[in-house]
Amino acid sequence: MRRDITLPVTESDAREWRVGDILFLTGTIFTARDEAHLLMMEKQESGEGIPFDPSTMALFHCGPVVSPEGDGWKVIAAGPTTSIRMEIFEDKYLEMFRPPIIIGKGGMADRTQAALESVGAVYTHYTGGAGALAAKRIEAVEGVEWLEELGMPEAAWFFKVADFGPLLVTMDSAGGNLYKDLEPTIAENVKSVLARIDAG
Amino acid sequence: MSSMMIGAALVAALKRAATVLPDDVVVALKAARQRETSDMGAAQLDAILENVNVAREGAIPMCQDTGIQTFFVKAGVNSPHLKELRSWIETAVIDATAAIPLRPNTVDPFSGKNPGDNSGRFMPFINWELVDGDDVEISVLPKGGGSENMSTLKMLPPGVGLKGIKKAVVEHIVSCQGKPCPPTIVGVGIGGGADIALKLGKKAVLRPIGSHHETPEAAAMEQEMLELVNATGVGPMGVGGATTCLAVHIEYAHRHPASLPLGILVQCWADRRASVRLKADGTAEVIA
Structure with missing residues (x-):
């Protein structure tokens, strides 16, 4: 079902969402790819901490194209990047910062799934390549952290969004996983396709 | 001057x-949307088509x-x-x-x-x-990069024949799941040699959707392979659905008798x- 969501949300809100739900977000989301994940965890562990609260936002796996405009920034294109690269530390990151929603593409694996269940969060798939549409739904760039150190694609950008979606829930906090659900059907289809080739 | x-x-x-998706690709995406029976797959195609409009109207990538x-x-x-x-x-x-x-x-x-x-x-x-x-x-x-990372070369034993090529393409496209941003355009390069097969595959991707190879056997195989990959149900963005590929294009060269090089070039929907x-x-x- 379609769910129009205004951030921030509570853990119990996020625990209600299931695989197949399509979310449209209004509020603040932040970007983090490989480098920002590592830097944030390092700062948290060293006791320095980070200057914002990820649990009030959604985490967006994205390396945007951003242009300076006046005193601020304008987003040119901001589609999702491949999420599986973050699998090696996403479980630890989720436990540490508890963002209720991950936005990415392509899905993640078992470690992230377990962490989603433990913290009560969902992984959502945003249409790959839809960078212009994403930029249109970003109303403003509210800020950026670690731009100097990490560069444009790896920095943490804060976007004020309205009706940001469609975000398809493909992994939920109750163990639901669209990719795993599809596997047997696709395997069955492939078997019959290969048989057709043999018969032809 | x-x-x-x-x-x-x-x-x-x-x-x-960067900003205007060619008409033949837009037509193919719209046809895929019409055919789509999966709600989740249809939502992906709607977002792609809306994105294409936003990019064209705003002249942005x-x-x-x-x-x-x-x-x-x-x-x-x-x-x-x-x-x-x-x-x-x-x-x-x-x-x-x-x-x-x-x-x-x-x-x-x-x-x-x-x-x-x-x-x-x-x-x-x-x-x-x-x-x-x-x-x-x-x-x-x-x-x-996402689609190029899914491109691959297979040096098949010639004995597997054309059936072997068809199977290798289907199995490869399924193994890619949503990673190359389907629905994709698949360039299939056959023969020549290792480097040549990949180059032929990339050249095949350049052809507009709806065009057919000039060799009737190759044209027939393009159509057959499109039906086969779409019967797998991987669907738009790998979330399940009727259209995994918008087109399969073949380009080929004569081959060494001991070699059957197969270059599979995967292009995202943003062709x-x-x-x-x-x-x-x-x-x-x-x-x-």
């Missing part, structure tokens, strides 16, 4: 490729991964401009990167440094083909391309 004209035309083609700029040049042997063409193309890529803007994507494999303008060693890469006449046709294929024709008098125009 002519370099100014060709320079402007090349920048215009790069902008067009349709995807933040504006790709590596690869050129295919059909150079008329009697053109007086062949000597300068490489530098015109290189300059146009640098200018277009700043003007559109394109994401700077070229990285030195040793230092990790990014020059920031999509230039670099052998970049942009230019494929040259000599043809009769004095016109030059320059096509650009900006291709993103971006544009061409410029350069006349002998130095005038140039964007033709597609």
Whole structure:
């Protein structure tokens, strides 16, 4: 079902969402790819901490194209990047910062799934390549952290969004996983396709 | 003078490729949306089509991964401009990167440094083909990393025959799941040799959707393979559905009797391309 969501949300809100739900977000989301994940965890562990609260936002796996405009920034294109690269530390990151929603593409694996269940969060798939549409739904760039150190694609950008979606829930906090659900059907289809080739 | 004209035309083609999805791809995406029976797959196609409109209307790149700029040049042997063409193309890529803007994507494999303008060693890469006449046709294929990472080469034992090729393509496309941003365009390069099969596959991707190979057997196999990959149900973005691929295009060369090279080139739904024709008098125009 379609769910129009205004951030921030509570853990119990996020625990209600299931695989197949399509979310449209209004509020603040932040970007983090490989480098920002590592830097944030390092700062948290060293006791320095980070200057914002990820649990009030959604985490967006994205390396945007951003242009300076006046005193601020304008987003040119901001589609999702491949999420599986973050699998090696996403479980630890989720436990540490508890963002209720991950936005990415392509899905993640078992470690992230377990962490989603433990913290009560969902992984959502945003249409790959839809960078212009994403930029249109970003109303403003509210800020950026670690731009100097990490560069444009790896920095943490804060976007004020309205009706940001469609975000398809493909992994939920109750163990639901669209990719795993599809596997047997696709395997069955492939078997019959290969048989057709043999018969032809 | 002519370099100014060709320079402007090349920048215009790069902008067009980044911002306007070719009509044949839009038509194929709309047809896929009509056919789609999965709600989740349909939502992906709706978002893609809306994204394509937003990009065209705003003249902004349709995807933040504006790709590596690869050129295919059909150079008329009697053109007086062949000597300068490489530098015109290189300059146009640098200018277009700043003007559109394109994401700077070229990285030195040793230092990790990014020059920031999509230039670099052998970049942009230019494929040259000599043809009769004095016109030059320059096509650009900006291709993103996500789909290029899913391209592969298989050196099949010739004994598996055409059936072996069909199976290898189906199995590979299924193994890619949503990673290359389906619905994809698949270029299938057969024969020649390892490097040649991949190059033929990339050349096949350049062909408009709806076109057929001139060899009837190859054309029939394109159609059959499209039906086969779409019967797998991987669907748009790998979330399940009726359209995994918009087209399968074949290009082939004769092969060594001991080899059956198969190059599988996967192109994302953002099948971006544009061409410029350069006349002998130095005038140039964007033709597609």
